[in-house]
C-alpha cells in the first residue's frame with residue numbers, strides 16, 4: 001500500500017492492543033514507525049517483531065502522555081531528528097467502569113490527562129510540525145462511548161466525547177493547511193483495556209456479539225489514512241445505534257439504562 005509506504009507514522013499506546021496491531025500492519029506495508037507508550041520492554045518486543053517479520057524501520061520512544069513536559073521533549077527530539085511527521089495516531093488511553101458518585105476523583109483527573117489533554121497536546125505540537133509541509137494526518141482514537149453515554153461510564157465517556165468534540169474543531173482549523181483529522185470510534189474491542197475497565201470480565205462477555213478484534217480496528221484505521229474521512233465508526237450496528245441515539249435521545253436514555261445496560 002503506497003499511501004503509508006515510507007511515511008513516518010507515530011503511534012501512541014503502541015505497546016498493546018489496537019496500537020500494537022497498528023504497528024504490525026503498518027510495518028508490513030512499509031511505514032517508518034515511532035512507537036510510544038510507557039512500557040519500554042513491551043515496545044521493544046513490538047519493535048523486534050516488526051523488524052524480524054517485515055524488516056521495518058522502527059524507533060521506540062517511551063512516553064507517558066500525561067506528562068506534558070515529556071511530550072514537549074519527545075516532539076522536539078523526533079522532529080529535530082526526523083523532520084516531517086506524516087501521520088500521528090493518538091491511541092494511548094484507558095477506561096474504568098464505576099458509578100460516578102463512587103469514583104475516586106484523582107482517577108478522573110488522570111483519565112482526562114491521558115485520554116484528552118495528552119492527546120490534545122500531542123496534536124497541537126505535531127500539527128505545528130505538519131503545517132509548514134502543508135500535509136499530514138492526525139487520527140484520534142476515541143470510542144463509540146464518545147457518542148453513546150452508558151451507566152457507569154461517566155468519566156470514560158466524557159473523555160471520549162471530549163476527544164470527538166476537540167477533533168471536530170481541529171479538523172476545521174487544519175483544513176486550510178491540508179492536514180486531515182479523523183476520529184476512530186470503535187465499540188468494544190478485545191484487548192487488555194478490559195483488565196482495567198472491568199476486571200470481572202462480565203461486560204466483555206455481555207457484549208460478545210459486537211466485540212471487535214484489535215486487528216480489525218487497525219485495518220479499518222489504516223484504510224482511513226490519507227483520506228478525508230471524518231470518522232471511522234465500527235461495528236456498523238453501533239454506528240447505526242449512535243445515529244439513532246442522537247435523533248431520539250429520550251428513548252435512547254431509557255434503552256441504555258434498561259435493555260442495553262450491560263455493565
Ligand SMILES: NC(=O)c1ccc[n+]([C@@H]2O[C@H](COP(=O)([O-])OP(=O)(O)OC[C@H]3O[C@@H](n4cnc5c(N)ncnc54)[C@H](OP(=O)(O)O)[C@@H]3O)[C@@H](O)[C@H]2O)c1
Nearest residue numbers: 013015016017018037038039064065092093188189191193
Ligand atoms: N478496547 C476497547 O474496547 C476500546 C473501545 C473503544 C476505544 N478504545 C480506545 O482504544 C485505545 C487503545 O486501547 P486498547 O483497547 O488497545 O487498550 P490496551 O491494550 O490497554 O492499550 C492501551 C495502550 O495505551 C497505552 N497507555 C496507557 N496509558 C498511557 C500513558 N499514560 N501514556 C502513554 N501510553 C499509555 C498503553 O501502554 P502502557 O501501559 O505501556 O503505557 C497501551 O499501549 C484507547 O484510547 C481506548 O480508549 C478501546
